[in-house]
Every structure is written in C-alpha cells, then in structure tokens.
Amino acid sequence: MGELRLMKGNEAIAEAAIRAGCDGYFGYPITPQSEVMEYLMVERPYETTGMVVLQAESEVAAINMLYGGAGTGKMVLTSSSSPGVSLMQEGISYMAGAELPALIVNIVRGGPGLGTIQPSQADYFQAVKGGGHGDYHMIVYAPASVQEMADFVQIGFDVAFKYRTPVMILSDGAIGQMMEKVYLADPVPRLTEKEVIARCPWASNGRPMSRQHNIITSLDLDPAGQERLNLVLQEKYRKIEESEVMFETIDCEDADYILVAFGLSARICQKAMNLARQKGIKVGLFRPITLFPFPKKEIHELAKRVKGMLVVEMNAGQMIEDVQLAVGCDIPIKHYGRFGGIIPTPDEVVKALEETIIGG
Amino acid sequence: MTEEIIIAGFGGQGVLSMGKILAYSGVMQDQEVSWMPSYGPEMRGGTANVTVIVSDERISSPILNKYDTAIILNQQSMDKFENAVKPGGLLIYDPNGITRHPKRKDISIYSIAAADEAAKIGLSKVFNMMVLGGFLKLKPIVKMENIRKGLEKSLPSRHHKLIPENEKAIVIGQDLIQPVHVL
Numbered sequence: 001m002g003e004l005r006l007m008k009g010n011e012a013i014a015e016a017a018i019r020a021g022c023d024g025y026f027g028y029p030i031t032p033q034s035e036v037m038e039y040l041m042v043e044r045p046y047e048t049t050g051m052v053v054l055q056a057e058s059e060v061a062a063i064n065m066l067y068g069g070a071g072t073g074k075m076v077l078t079s080s081s082s083p084g085v086s087l088m089q090e091g092i093s094y095m096a097g098a099e100l101p102a103l104i105v106n107i108v109r110g111g112p113g114l115g116t117i118q119p120s121q122a123d124y125f126q127a128v129k130g131g132g133h134g135d136y137h138m139i140v141y142a143p144a145s146v147q148e149m150a151d152f153v154q155i156g157f158d159v160a161f162k163y164r165t166p167v168m169i170l171s172d173g174a175i176g177q178m179m180e181k182v183y184l185a186d187p188v189p190r191l192t193e194k195e196v197i198a199r200c201p202w203a204s205n206g207r208p209m210s211r212q213h214n215i216i217t218s219l220d221l222d223p224a225g226q227e228r229l230n231l232v233l234q235e236k237y238r239k240i241e242e243s244e245v246m247f248e249t250i251d252c253e254d255a256d257y258i259l260v261a262f263g264l265s266a267r268i269c270q271k272a273m274n275l276a277r278q279k280g281i282k283v284g285l286f287r288p289i290t291l292f293p294f295p296k297k298e299i300h301e302l303a304k305r306v307k308g309m310l311v312v313e314m315n316a317g318q319m320i321e322d323v324q325l326a327v328g329c330d331i332p333i334k335h336y337g338r339f340g341g342i343i344p345t346p347d348e349v350v351k352a353l354e355e356t357i358i359g360g
Numbered sequence: 361m362t363e364e365i366i367i368a369g370f371g372g373q374g375v376l377s378m379g380k381i382l383a384y385s386g387v388m389q390d391q392e393v394s395w396m397p398s399y400g401p402e403m404r405g406g407t408a409n410v411t412v413i414v415s416d417e418r419i420s421s422p423i424l425n426k427y428d429t430a431i432i433l434n435q436q437s438m439d440k441f442e443n444a445v446k447p448g449g450l451l452i453y454d455p456n457g458i459t460r461h462p463k464r465k466d467i468s469i470y471s472i473a474a475a476d477e478a479a480k481i482g483l484s485k486v487f488n489m490m491v492l493g494g495f496l497k498l499k500p501i502v503k504m505e506n507i508r509k510g511l512e513k514s515l516p517s518r519h520h521k522l523i524p525e526n527e528k529a530i531v532i533g534q535d536l537i538q539p540v541h542v543l
Contacts, residue, residue: 006395006513032399110481117399178422179380179395181387252407270420345425 002183003315009149009175010035014078016153018045019187023074024052026065028084031117032173036079044154046155047245049190050140059084061102063091071216071289073196073203074203075157078104081173082123083114085131092166093132097218097229099202101160104138105169107176110341118341119173121263124318127170128292137237139167139244140291142262146180148289154185160246161199162252163236169290172314174264174343224250237293246289246300251277255284257357258302259349260323261312262288269312272349279350284344291319303327313337332357361416363501364424366441377514378431379410384510385502386414394416394422407436414501431495433454433475435459440513448543452495460514467542470498477536478529486529487524488524493533504530 007015014036017025027037037055045051052069056062062078069076080088085106095102108123110116127140129145139159141152152169160167196205204214220226250270257267257276266287276283285310286302303309308331311320317335324333332346336352338344365382369375376397386393396411411427413419419497430441432453438460445451447466455461456475483490496502502510507530513521 004387006393008386173399174396174423177397177399179393180419180422181393240429264423267419268421268423271424272421274420343423345423346421347425 002185005182005184006179007146007182008035008109008177008179008228009143009146009171009230010079011039011149011179011286012184013153014039014043015184015210016335017077018043018049018051019185020154020157020189021049021190022051022077022153022157023077023190024054024063024065024076026052026054026056026069026076027078027080028056028059028062030081030084032109032119032176032289033079033081033105035176036105043064045114049187051190060091063088063323066102066104067091067095067098067100070095071098071203072202072205073250075103075152075161077103077105082111082120083232085123085126089126089132093130093134093136094218095166095357096132096136096138096233097115097134098216099164099233100216101155101164102166103160104166105170105171108170108172110339112328114342117173119175119264119314119343120339120341121172121265121314122339123170123212123307124291124313124315124319127168128294128322136233137165137240137292139240139293141164141167141169141246142289143171143175144263144266144287146175146182148221149175150182150184159240163203163240165236166230166238170263172186172264173341239249241293243294244290245295245298247295248287248289249302250285250287252286252302256282256307257353258284258286258306258309259312259353260286260288260309260319260320262291264343265312265314268344268346269349271346272312272353274328275346276350276353281353283353288319292327294322296322299323300328301325303331306331308332308334310349310353310357311335312344312352314343315339317328361414361501362419362464363414363429363499364427365412365414365429366409366427366444367412367430367431367433368407368425368437368441371406371408373408373433375433376410378488378492379412380514381507381510382412382414382502384514385506388487388506388509388513389502391416392419394419396422401409405502407434409437409441427493429499431491438462438502445453450498452491452498454491454536466543470494470537471540472533474533474535474536477532481532483525483529483532486526489529491531493530494537495533496530497537505508
C-alpha cells in the first residue's frame with residue numbers, strides 16, 4: 001500500500017516524482033503551485049537519487065529545458081500555473097511535433113490574463129484542445145484528490161513514454177494547496193544510461209558507431225514528410241482514445257439526472273449529489289478522469305438512461321462542449337459554473353440542477 | 361462520523377497549524393481527513409481560515425459553506441462564519457477583541473478566553489492548542505494519544521521539545537471553555 005503521509009497536492013506531485021525515478025524538474029515559481037519546487041529544494045533529491053532540480057529564468061526556458069531533457073530520453077517534469085502554462089504553449093507544441101515524452105503540471109488559477117491566484121478550471125480548452133499551434137493533443141489527467149495527484153505522476157510518465165507524447169496533469173489551486181492522506185508508492189531507482197537507451201532507441205544521447213544519428217525535431221520543410229508525421233500523430237491519438245480513457249461513476253445506476261464534473265468540481269458535486277438524494281432527487285455523478293481522451297462512449301451510453309445532465313465547472317462552459325458532442329441532442333444538457341477563482345458550493349449546484357434541468 | 365469544522369482568525373494565531381494537528385490526529389486513528397486552507401489574497405490581508413473535515417468515510421467536497429463546528433478567533437471571522445454553522449451545530453469563540461457577540465439561538469455557543477489566559481501564564485505560543493483543547497472537551501473526535509502522535513508528525517523534530525507544553529495547553533483549554541448558550 002505504500003507509505004502514508006498527510007500532504008498538500010503540490011507536495012504530493014513533487015514527492016511522487018522523486019519516487020517515480022524522475023530525472024529532472026525544471027520550473028519557475030508561480031502561485032498556487034510554488035510548493036512543488038519548494039518541496040524539491042527542501043528534499044534535495046539531487047543529493048540522493050541524482051534528480052536535477054533547476055529554477056529556470058522563465059517558463060519559456062523551463063519548457064525548453066524539458067524539451068532538451070526529453071530529447072535525451074530522460075524523465076522530465078515541469079509545473080506551473082495558468083499564465084506560466086500559457087508561456088509554455090510553443091514548447092509543448094514543439095514537443096508534440098518532435099514526439100517527446102514529458103510531464104507538465106498545470107495548477108490552474110483564475111484567468112484570463114494574470115487573473116487571480118484562486119482555483120479555477122478555465123484552462124480546460126487550452127489543455128484539451130491543443131493550446132499551442134498545430135494538430136496535436138496531450139493526454140490530460142484531472143486529479144480530484146491529493147492521492148490522485150501522486151498517482152498520476154507515475155501513470156503520466158508511463159503513458160508519456162508509451163506513446164512518446166507530452167502528458168498534462170490539469171489540477172487547480174485548491175487541490176494543490178489542500179492536505180489529504182496519501183499513500184506513496186515505494187521509490188524506484190532512476191534508469192541507468194543503458195536502460196534509457198533500451199527504452200528510448202529514438203533518443204539523442206550520444207551516437208555509437210552502430211547506428212545512424214537520431215534527430216529530435218518538429219521541423220520538416222517537405223510538406224509530404226510533415227503530412228506523414230501528422231498521420232503518425234493522428235494514429236497515435238486514435239490509439240490513445242481506444243486504450244487510455246479513465247472515468248469514475250458514482251450512484252449512476254438508478255439515477256434520473258447526472259452531474260458531470262472533473263477535478264475539484266467533481267468533489268463538490270459528490271456532496272451536491274448527497275444533498276439532492278436527501279431531497280429525494282435521484283442524482284448520479286460522472287467524473288471524466290482523462291479529459292483527453294474524453295470518455296465519449298461511456299457518457300453517450302449513460303445519456304440513454306437519464307433525463308438530463310448538469311455539467312459543473314469552474315469556468316464559463318468548456319467541458320460541456322465535449323459532453324454535448326458525445327451525447328447529441330436527445331436530453332437537456334445544461335451548465336453551471338463560477339469563474340475567476342470562485343468555487344461553486346454544493347447548495348448552488350443543487351439549486352442549478354433544480355432550476356435548469358428538473359424545472360427547466 | 362463526519363465532523364466539518366471551520367477554524368478562522370488572524371494570521372499568526374496558529375489557525376492553520378491547529379487544523380493541521382487536528383487533521384494529523386485523524387490520520388493517526390485511521391480516519392479520512394482533509395485540510396483546506398485559505399490562501400492568497402485573504403491570507404495576505406491578515407485573516408486566515410482552514411476547513412478541516414474528519415470522517416469515517418471518503419470525503420466528498422473539501423470546500424463547504426455550512427459547518428458542524430466553527431472555531432472563531434476574531435471579529436471578521438465572526439461576521440463571516442456565525443451564519444455558516446449548521447442548525448444544531450457548535451460555535452466556539454475567544455471573546456478577546458470581539459465586539460459583536462454571536463446571537464444565534466439554534467446552535468450551541470461556547471466561549472474560551474484562551475488569549476487572555478495564554479498571556480497571563482506566559483504560554484502565548486500555544487494559545488491555539490488551548491482552543492483546540494476546549495473544542496475537544498465538547499467534541500472528543502480524536503484521542504489524546506493520537507494528538508500527541510499528530511504533534512510529533514506535524515512539528516519539525518527540532519520543535520519536539522515543545523510537545524509537553526502543547527499538551528499542557530490542551531488540558532488548560534478543557535478547563536477554560538464556558539457555555540454561553542447551550543441547546
């Protein structure tokens with residue numbers, strides 16, 4: 001079961017990275033995620049596992065350090081919050097184009113612009129629909145607890161290398177700042193150079209005479225070559241959609257209405273669901289855990305059995321578009337959201353359900 | 361058992377650490393816990409609060425708008441949280457600095473003059489533990505032995521010599537708490 005600790009979500013990310021055998025963290029401080037680097041600087045893994053912890057001069061530098069580290073087949077991590085992640089978008093697009101595995105953590109705060117430092121989910125579109133330029137996706141995990149913050153570090157690295165793709169953990173300031181119980185996995189050693197070469201035959205980490213150069217690039221001036229790369233990427237995304245979908249359902253079996261929510265909103269909806277059931281309204285909760293790939297089929301099937309869905313997000317309505325695409329037009333699908341760092345209360349969610357879906 | 365608590369006061373009163381010790385004590389007796397601090401603008405403006413939930417079951421929302429217990433240590437927090445106590449719930453406050461006392465009749469209200477007492481006996485640093493002691497007298501949701509374990513876990517080892525002082529403060533707090541309005 002691993003070691004039990006009481007930790008902040010941000011600290012759990014950092015500790016899980018050390019234990020996963022992460023080779024390097026590159027980041028730049030920004031509230032509400034600064035505890036990731038603070039924790040690493042206190043723990044000093046560079047003295048134990050040899051993991052590099054480096055404060056870059058900016059988020060742009062950090063993401064390009066990630067590109068460099070990933071290009072050598074190393075397990076690399078960065079974390080930031082919304083404005084910082086916006087600065088990283090060019091680098092993320094380049095990594096997707098160069099098929100580089102890396103883990104990027106976004107502890108979302110209210111936007112747009114510098115916004116607030118309070119929790120938000122308004123970066124859903126940026127995370128799920130690309131964010132940077134070109135036809136690409138990241139695999140996006142939305143943890144709803146400190147335990148999942150830790151778990152998705154290892155899972156995130158695994159899928160990043162399996163598919164050679166950047167992976168994002170999309171969380172928010174509340175889960176980053178709050179403490180819960182967490183069971184930490186036993187530490188695994190960092191890969192040796194030999195193991196890195198075996199896992200990443202594509203990596204640019206010093207060429208023996210036995211093979212040709214490995215070139216890490218997202219540039220191909222020949223459009224035919226660039227189209228071939230795009231086809232490879234699209235095939236990869238289809239495989240990811242087939243194999244990597246994760247979601248959770250709570251009390252959906254007998255439900256007339258479904259709350260759909262991810263991350264912190266899903267926790268609030270679970271409370272709202274209990275309040276609604278006390279009032280005799282049969283409500284279930286559908287929680288997408290991967291936002292890309294989105295659990296389209298599962299939500300489509302669920303929609304056939306219920307009278308309506310309320311999508312609850314800490315934004316003005318972003319994931320609702322994916323829910324609508326998955327379900328079609330057969331049942332009412334409404335949205336309830338708070339913005340700019342305000343967190344919806346369970347009471348508000350029940351009221352919205354009663355007013356927009358049941359009475360609507 | 362699920363106990364949903366808000367602890368609110370000024371930064372520096374030990375609000376967040378009181379919550380942390382409570383949460384750690386819950387972990388020590390194998391319960392589910394969550395500790396959700398205010399951070400950011402509120403904290404930078406001087407007030408601090410933390411929501412602590414201790415439960416036998418998986419905790420749903422770590423953020424609440426109604427609480428079983430409110431522990432209130434300044435006037436701003438009284439204004440904000442008196443009405444957030446569930447009917448039948450519990451409000452504990454330190455009257456030091458309070459000008460508008462709680463008025464609700466549908467909750468139990470206790471006062472604990474911990475700030476005055478702590479200053480009088482020279483234990484200002486463990487003022488928060490006196491308040492915690494008062495709370496635990498009314499709602500013994502965590503055992504004393506688990507508080508000790510919680511203190512050991514949450515305090516850095518260089519501060520472990522202060523644990524007996526903290527425990528003493530808890531005992532003092534248990535004697536200090538007074539009923540104001542009991543249901």
